[in-house]
Amino acid sequence: MDFNTWFEGIKNTFLRCFVAEERYMLLLEGIGVTIKVALLAIALGLVIGFLIALCNLSKSKPLNIIGKIYTDVIRGTPSVTQLMIIYFVVFASVSLEKWIIASFAFAINSGAYVSEIIRAGILSIDKGQTEAGRSLGLNAKQTMFSIVVPQAVKNIFPALCNEFITLIKETAIVGYVGLMDIQKAGDFIKSATYEAFMPLIATAIVYFVLIKILTVTLGKLEARLRKSDMR
Amino acid sequence: MIKVHNLHKSFGEIQVLNGIDEHIEKGEVVVVIGPSGSGKSTFLRCLNLLEEPTEGEVYLDDVQINAPKADINTIRAKMGMVFQHFNLFPHLTVLENITLAPVKLKKMTKEEAVAKAKELLNVVGLPDKADAYPSQLSGGQKQRIAIVRALAMDPEVILFDEPTSALDPEMVGEVLDVMKDLAKAGMTMVVVTHEMGFAREVGTRLLFMDEGVIIESGNPREVLENPQNERTQSFLSKVL
Numbered sequence: 001m002d003f004n005t006w007f008e009g010i011k012n013t014f015l016r017c018f019v020a021e022e023r024y025m026l027l028l029e030g031i032g033v034t035i036k037v038a039l040l041a042i043a044l045g046l047v048i049g050f051l052i053a054l055c056n057l058s059k060s061k062p063l064n065i066i067g068k069i070y071t072d073v074i075r076g077t078p079s080v081t082q083l084m085i086i087y088f089v090v091f092a093s094v095s096l097e098k099w100i101i102a103s104f105a106f107a108i109n110s111g112a113y114v115s116e117i118i119r120a121g122i123l124s125i126d127k128g129q130t131e132a133g134r135s136l137g138l139n140a141k142q143t144m145f146s147i148v149v150p151q152a153v154k155n156i157f158p159a160l161c162n163e164f165i166t167l168i169k170e171t172a173i174v175g176y177v178g179l180m181d182i183q184k185a186g187d188f189i190k191s192a193t194y195e196a197f198m199p200l201i202a203t204a205i206v207y208f209v210l211i212k213i214l215t216v217t218l219g220k221l222e223a224r225l226r227k228s229d230m231r
Numbered sequence: 232m233i234k235v236h237n238l239h240k241s242f243g244e245i246q247v248l249n250g251i252d253e254h255i256e257k258g259e260v261v262v263v264i265g266p267s268g269s270g271k272s273t274f275l276r277c278l279n280l281l282e283e284p285t286e287g288e289v290y291l292d293d294v295q296i297n298a299p300k301a302d303i304n305t306i307r308a309k310m311g312m313v314f315q316h317f318n319l320f321p322h323l324t325v326l327e328n329i330t331l332a333p334v335k336l337k338k339m340t341k342e343e344a345v346a347k348a349k350e351l352l353n354v355v356g357l358p359d360k361a362d363a364y365p366s367q368l369s370g371g372q373k374q375r376i377a378i379v380r381a382l383a384m385d386p387e388v389i390l391f392d393e394p395t396s397a398l399d400p401e402m403v404g405e406v407l408d409v410m411k412d413l414a415k416a417g418m419t420m421v422v423v424t425h426e427m428g429f430a431r432e433v434g435t436r437l438l439f440m441d442e443g444v445i446i447e448s449g450n451p452r453e454v455l456e457n458p459q460n461e462r463t464q465s466f467l468s469k470v471l
Contacts, residue, residue, distance in 0.1 A: 131281055132318035136332035136384060137308025146331060150322050 030185035044107030049114025074112035087177040121156035239286035249443035262430040265440035311381030311389035317373040319365040371402030388419040
């Protein structure tokens with residue numbers, strides 16, 4: 001087998017996998033679904049995470065218990081199980097778009113991890129910062145939001161980025177509830193063409209590129225956050 | 232101006248303050264000295280409720296500040312505090328450090344606060360540091376900024392918690408000079424310190440604390456030169 005026939009074979013497989021019946025569209029639409037689900041989940045997850053972190057840091061016992069149970073349950077069960085419970089049980093009779101319900105599931109999951117990151121970040125800020133804020137007459141909330149949180153965000157930024165990346169990859173299970181994301185698209189092409197190599201490698205590349213774009217963007221943002229550290 | 236009655240503070244089992252009665256008048260510069268662990272910092276921190284007294288009352292201008300209904304934030308806005316470790320906000324510029332509280336608490340507009348901050352920076356000799364971040368400053372500069380930050384709120388009294396203890400020796404002078412100027416200008420000050428020279432020169436009254444009580448109180452020169460109590464004598468013989 002010379003190089004030309006080998007190359008010809010590769011080309012044909014490629015065309016069959018991605019061009020025939022416009023199957024590249026499946027992947028493109030999959031990218032859209034993955035991004036939609038992940039972005040909404042990241043945003044909601046941050047909100048949930050912050051609220052749960054406040055529960056865990058609060059002096060009120062009932063709030064502590066709520067926070068503790070939340071993180072315990074979420075961390076103690078697989079995300080596929082959570083996704084399916086949210087989709088087929090909790091939201092079974094609610095008419096929302098599939099991707100939004102899936103986002104809720106990922107946000108609820110991510111919130112538990114984000115809350116631990118935020119809690120650690122807030123605790124990492126020296127007590128003297130809070131005391132300085134309170135001694136000036138700022139109330140607890142003002143001190144939290146103008147003094148503690150901005151500094152904590154800077155400290156926890158790398159850990160949050162990790163969580164975002166994990167979350168994007170985690171969305172590869174949305175096929176379980178019938179959404180056509182990147183993973184499902186690759187899988188679909190595999191079944192339709194009986195080719196495993198190309199569709200699966202393409203799936204991996206698409207995820208990789210997406211996450212690379214995210215890390216580069218977040219890296220730039222972090223550099224800007226670090227401005228006040230420069231000497 | 233500040234009245235303290237029967238002040239007790241304990242951390243769990245450990246009794247730190249054992250009944251303090253003290254009256255601080257407007258314009259006084261009260262210097263608090265004593266061995267480490269004597270409760271002087273805790274006493275100071277009880278005055279603006281950074282520590283909650285376990286027993287007793289603290290009054291500012293005849294208002295009990297540790298009453299359950301007291302509006303502690305409004306009261307704290309009238310009492311500045313300067314910390315041993317400066318506690319400047321590292322994510323904000325010097326100007327933002329100074330203007331944050333006056334603007335947030337609607338005491339001044341942004342423009343007024345900035346103008347006032349610049350004026351105060353001039354007074355402490357740091358007019359060119361307005362846009363610097365705390366990490367770019369020396370310890371002495373940080374502490375002078377921290378004093379300005381407290382002053383920006385127009386406090387009635389400023390509490391100093393060992394303001395020069397974390398400084399390199401060559402920077403102690405510049406901070407003490409600012410404090411001396413403040414005292415001369417009539418600011419009421421309560422200063423926990425180990426600087427006996429400052430106590431003698433600037434203090435209007437000296438309190439010696441040991442084991443959670445005030446043991447001796449009086450004119451700084453007299454107490455330093457002729458201490459009446461045995462424990463004051465023994466402490467001063469070690470530090471002077």
